[in-house]
Amino acid sequence: MTKLLEWLFGVSLVGAVWALVTFDLLDLSLPKTYREVAWPMPLYLLVSFGCYSLATVGYRVATFNDCEEAAKELQGQIKEAKEDLRKKGLKM
Amino acid sequence: MATGVDQAAGMSLVVFSLLLFTYYSVWVIVLPFVDSDHVLHKYFLPREYSVILPGIAAVILLLCIGAFTAVVMWKNRKPKKAD
Numbered sequence: 105m106t107k108l109l110e111w112l113f114g115v116s117l118v119g120a121v122w123a124l125v126t127f128d129l130l131d132l133s134l135p136k137t138y139r140e141v142a143w144p145m146p147l148y149l150l151v152s153f154g155c156y157s158l159a160t161v162g163y164r165v166a167t168f169n170d171c172e173e174a175a176k177e178l179q180g181q182i183k184e185a186k187e188d189l190r191k192k193g194l195k196m
Numbered sequence: 197m198a199t200g201v202d203q204a205a206g207m208s209l210v211v212f213s214l215l216l217f218t219y220y221s222v223w224v225i226v227l228p229f230v231d232s233d234h235v236l237h238k239y240f241l242p243r244e245y246s247v248i249l250p251g252i253a254a255v256i257l258l259l260c261i262g263a264f265t266a267v268v269m270w271k272n273r274k275p276k277k278a279d
Contacts (some may be wrong), residue, residue, distance in 0.1 A: 109279060137228040138231055140228040140243070141224070141225055141228050143222055144246055144247050146227070146252075147246075147250055148220070148221075148224050150250070150254075151216075151217075151220050151250055152217060152220075152221075154213075155213040155214070155217040155220075156213075156217075157218055158209055158210075158212070159209070159210045159213040159214065161206075162205075162207065162208070162210040162212075162213065162276045163206060163208025163210055164206070164208040165198070165202055165203065165205060165206030165209065166198060166205075166206025166207050166210070167198060167206070168197075168198040168202060168206075168208075169197055169198065170197055177250075182263035185230055
């Protein structure tokens with residue numbers, strides 16, 4: 105629950121700053137270009153996240169590899185388990 | 197191991213996302229600071245489209261996900277009713 109509250113707090117903080125800059129709530133008289141940049145920020149963050157996700161998926165697809173040692177380990181464990189079960193009288 | 201096709205597909209995904217990120221960053225963040233009569237503006241659509249196009253893309257994506265979920269659930273429900 106605390107993690108959720110942390111995230112909610114952070115998101116609302118960023119959202120408040122964004123609203124302050126975009127709608128000029130405090131009459132900071134920022135240059136117009138700043139507001140033009142700040143206005144599509146949420147969508148920009150979303151697009152960046154999408155690009156990052158796509159790149160991660162692509163990179164993992166490109167460098168996908170076999171886990172030969174893990175395969176050997178698993179085969180060994182299967183053998184062990186079969187012998188153990190046979191000792192205990194299970195027929196396979 | 198990843199085959200040649202896998203590597204090509206993965207790398208093209210990475211390159212595509214990097215290109216998209218760079219283009220969108222320039223469009224949204226750099227362009228407001230460039231004079232409006234600069235050459236750079238010729239290569240970008242008007243600024244409204246930097247919000248409209250991703251919005252349309254998001255709607256289409258959500259529709260596709262919804263349709264996919266509906267199809268999968270519909271296919272899974274049929275045999276249960278027959279049982």
